[in-house]
Amino acid sequence: MQVALDEREVKLSPKDFVSGQEVKWCPGCGDYSILKQVQTIFPDLGIPKENFVFISGIGCSSRFTYYMDTYGMHSIHGRAVAIASGVKMANPELSVWVISGDGDSLSIGGNHFIHALRKNFDLNYLMFNNRIYSLTKGQYSPTSERGKVTKTTPFGSIEEPFNPLSLALGANAAFVARTLDRDPKHMQGVLRRAHEFKGAAFVEVLQNCPIFNDGAFFAFSDKNTKNEEAIFLQHGQPLVFGNNAEKGILLDGLTPRVVRLGEDGISASNLWIHDEQDKTKAFLLAHLDEIAAEGEHMPEPFGIIYARERLPYEELMEQQMRAIEARSGRIPLAKILAGNRTWTI
């Protein structure tokens, strides 16, 4: 009886992750979909509910924490991952999820962002990129494109934006992925992979803000353009896209080229085969359109750009501590108090 009860408790449903708080995002906001996908995959990740922890910064995106019926902290602007790293170091058993926006992560929190990825805490980092500061009502962000007209750039932004994938790779991130609010299935797959990955898993989620930057990513979800503008990566599979999967990308040295399958004797085997563990190619993917040959337009990559495990920070920390303890033993408090030299009066 007892056993059966416990089993029933373990069987969670998405509803179990819905907190009682009223969700206050604007109607049509892409954040709803992200919340939905997270709540959908969580029941069968095999983690006891009480072991999930969400840490968010500040922004529309960061309100996420209040809507998940898990442990959570809605913190201060830009610092979520710094706090999350402390949670993870203190208790490596927890499944820690960082929720942040493009401004939160790449502007005010830029320093923590690069260092957390470099140090590789075992956490999942979801950055909702709407290429705008939404909570503060529409100023340009570090991912807003050049020329963008916003409330603080009435004549257009003069800044070169960050490329989040490339920035994460440059910071030595172990896992870098991209997905889209309007592709629930794809997002669920990427989130699962992020969860399974041991180490810092950075996921850029392109998210529509219908109020301040509507349609920024529609090209990747609209059925008329999606197949031409987006390419969905699969490990070990050739880079194929197009309405009828008739196009592919091959690498000519370091330059990507769009080719037509079946033309000029080109078959799938000639194409660029995606290898998640290849760092060089991951950089090329992150800059695909930028580095394309002149006059050529490339689709944007989605999926796991790069994934290569290395031991996470907190595990190395514990390992080192255990090794030292095994070697020299715990120092008794009396010895710590006494130091190296004492005298008695």
Place this chain on the structure above:
Amino acid sequence: MSAHLDTSHPTPVIEAESVVVRFSGDSGDGMQLTGIQFSDTTALLGNDLSTFPDYPSEIRAPGGTIAGVSGFQVNFGSREVFTPGDAYDVLVAMNAAALKVELPRLKPGGILIANTAGFDRRSLELAQYPDGVNPLEDGSLDGFTLHKIDISKLTKEALTDSGLSAKEVERSKNMFVLGLLFWLFDKSTEPSIQFLREKFAKHPELAEANVRVIQSGWNYGENAEIFPSRYRVRPATLPAGTYRSITGNQAIAIGLITAAERSGLPLFLGSYPITPATDILQELSRYKANGVKTFQAEDEIAGICAAIGAAYAGSLAATTTSGPGMALKTEAAGLATMLELPLVIVNVQRGGPSTGLPTKTEQADLLMAMYGRHGEAPLPVLAAASPSDCFSMAYEACRLAVEHMTPVVLLSDGYIANGAEPWRIPSEESLQPIRFEFLHQPNGPDGELRPYHRDERGVRPWIKPGTKGLEHRIGGLEKQSETGNVSYEALNHEIMVRQRAEKVERIAQNIPPATLDSGADKAHVLVLGWGSTYGSIKTAVRELLSEGCDVAHVHLRYLNPFPANLGALLAGYEQILVPEMNTGQLLQLIRAKYLVPAVGFSKIQGQPFTTGELKNRILEMLNS
């Protein structure tokens, strides 16, 4: 430094009550190591003492310059010693620049040991003596007991065929000074020899060379017959117990570990290096075997944020820094106040504002500790009074943080952080227990969770993620009383602001009352101090009391909240003098809270008060 003569020894030995020695040289001359070794031995042999390392912020300022002078001062005595002393009985000057800087504080008739090799033309020029002037030769030092010794040459001679490079030989000359001073003060060379053999265990040839130089310094004193007498400072009569020497920074590190061991909570430190607080991070990094997690973050913000995360997850969390880092931590300190999580924030103050005087001391961050957060964000503020008091106050900061679920600021400063004194090691049992428990069950009346339900002290429960059934959200947004849910309700905000303040106020019931350090509970003048001015004030007031003055001394270790009895205590005095190494910050707090006409006495020179300065000011007040 004077008393009776003992002529039984070849060189007569004079008994002295206390002696101030100042070692001074170029940054590269190793004076800090010499001073520490000399002090450690002195302490080991039973003297009470107080040290003052005084070094430039440049790692290696240009050699031989005035900017590059690095000093180490020790005052040791057969009676209690509370300060490094105002003026020197003995000055060791390794070069002309050191003499130039230090001479004004050498007592008339004091012993001056000058390394003649540091007084060549180039050195004199770098020390900005006029062309052709050499103070060692022109009779200008006639008022002192001058000993001119070519320490560099004697070191070289001691190390002929040692196989050491010329540079290594030159670097050993501080050991000659050490040996000579041990001889002069009739102290054993053994502890230092043992130290060197341990330090250079992997390079026995270096250890032996240094030992040889120490011995040749000793022998030089014994044989050269240039010193008419030696000095002996008998062991002090300190309370019985086992002692060690401790600096303020070491004491904070050990205080934090002790609190962790006593509470059973794992210790987490998130920190970013900054003078003069870095030692605490370095010291704590050595205790990995005890489960101490130290995290050198990418900046001070990440340091405190990681600590907040660790506190949330159930660790005893701390962050350590100095002024500039404290400024960076303010937003996160506000978050911790809002979340009501335990956290110890240590600020080892230095001269400010901005980069200010990184290696010099100041007490100018008190008001920042009190008010340096936006919104109404009160938190407890403690201050350590001496190097060893840093242990007690670090322990107290942990105790109050955990028992009251609040961030606590602990103030130290560069002076006590680096200064050392003997410390009677407390027994583990003498430490107050740290009481807390994690919440494991819903605490609401209907079996639901109330993360911001307060107990009779106004304290909310500590709930670790991972606790089954207690999932909940906390955050920086204002929350509803009891439930912790986000609330923008007007009245609720006022209630929460007041509840958070009241919680801190009630800590006054969990701290000791203010007590008199010296003097009576009614007097003409009360000297009210806080932090590192303790030693100078104590010495000044004790001396005045022995001269029959009507004066008393109270030293505050709890600055927010003030001890509950402070107002009543202050009422016993006609006048209150508040000496501070700032323009009058405690003064403002005291005047505002107790409406007493306290008067300030400021020194803002990056240097501690001298006993003389304080005595003069107190006398002025007594006579007014």
